[in-house]
């Protein structure tokens with residue numbers, strides 16, 4: 001028998017947690033038992049049966065100790081394959097434009113003023129949607145709008161896609177949802193009415209760069225006209241109309257302190273509308289100071305929760321296999337306004353970096369075998385990385401826990 005490669009031991013309060021990332025099981029160990037486990041692991045884990053038979057039996061039954069002939073790397077490969085090659089779901093993201101009404105300092109995109117999806121590309125996208133929907137294996141289709149700011153030309157190049165998408169989904173009896181990653185400034189009653197008339201509730205991710213003036217320093221219309229209160233009001237309208245909004249708070253060590261006040265701005269909403277909001281703290285990735293502002297994040301999350309709102313702090317997601325990124329999946333693509341195709345939205349969207357293009361018949365033509373190369377990259381020569389890749393953990397996904405003495 002051998003000690004599973006997916007086990008990790010970390011201090012947890014006055015105990016230690018033994019977590020197996022593959023099984024998604026965690027048990028809490030008294031320090032003495034942790035010492036025994038570590039010692040017997042070094043000697044050869046099979047010896048644990050003589051020292052603590054019950055504990056050994058338990059670890060075997062729950063795959064913390066596995067048979068020597070089990071190839072754990074193959075287990076991951078199989079799991080990754082099942083998840084990333086699944087044909088049941090498709091994630092299609094559209095950039096109607098890569099122009100934007102803001103100029104956030106940390107934005108990695110190259111904004112092109114004249115960028116706008118024209119009728120020709122809209123038609124290609126609609127043909128692609130038709131083709132995807134006809135696949136019998138497909139159960140769910142997520143249509144996302146990104147950018148730039150996807151609402152800049154909503155009527156001209158987003159409505160013609162959605163007007164086509166919904167009947168096609170209904171015709172082929174597919175579950176679907178529609179999402180927008182938007183700065184939220186251009187949302188208005190007409191926009192909300194459009195979806196209410198269609199009886200569709202899209203979901204949103206809308207970012208705030210801190211509270212009030214801090215936000216306005218990053219996202220402003222003119223030097224004297226910010227955007228904070230307009231965006232807050234727009235988020236409220238969406239939530240009150242039953243639409244889910246992830247309010248992403250982009251924080252730095254400079255704007256974090258008073259972000260709890262954002263909770264006050266939503267606190268007067270009805271309870272049902274509050275349930276449509278998730279206030280989600282993310283540190284701006286370029287803000288890399290080593291500090292302990294996590295304490296302030298946790299405090300602000302708590303203060304916002306006290307207002308009856310749902311809030312959390314997002315950090316590293318350990319579930320990189322089961323919760324793998326959309327870009328790792330075969331059934332995902334990002335279509336830029338000009339028909340260039342990418343796998344991931346974290347790109348500058350320059351044509352020289354594209355992975356393919358959308359042809360006149362609505363087929364995605366992956367160039368230089370880019371799709372296959374990406375799908376296989378995870379299983380390259382350094383395949384042991386896969387074990388480490390899967391090995392990182394956090395307790396948010398625990399589905400099982402037990403304390404052993």
Ligand code: SF4
Nearest residue numbers: 100102103104107183
């Ligand atoms: S709102 Fe979004 S797309 Fe526009 S500049 Fe800011 S980060 Fe970039």
